[in-house]
Amino acid sequence: MKRFVFLLSLASLICTVGCATTKDLQRVRGDFDRQISALKEEDAGVQKDIAKLRETQASLQKSQ
Numbered sequence: 084m085k086r087f088v089f090l091l092s093l094a095s096l097i098c099t100v101g102c103a104t105t106k107d108l109q110r111v112r113g114d115f116d117r118q119i120s121a122l123k124e125e126d127a128g129v130q131k132d133i134a135k136l137r138e139t140q141a142s143l144q145k146s147q
Contacts, residue, residue, distance in 0.1 A: 103111075
């Protein structure tokens with residue numbers, strides 16, 4: 084019986100302590116939005132680099 088009471092109290096503690104508040108979720112969402120924006124900017128730079136490399140490749144193929 085003591086084990087059951089212990090497990091029940093542990094489960095209820097985990098359920099109440101483990102819940103995220105609205106403020107926590109907003110903070111996480113803001114972090115993700117910043118990370119996504121940074122990745123989009125990085126992707127745009129990589130796409131420009133790829134376009135330049137394709138142009139260079141095309142000009143090298145023409146000159147051969």
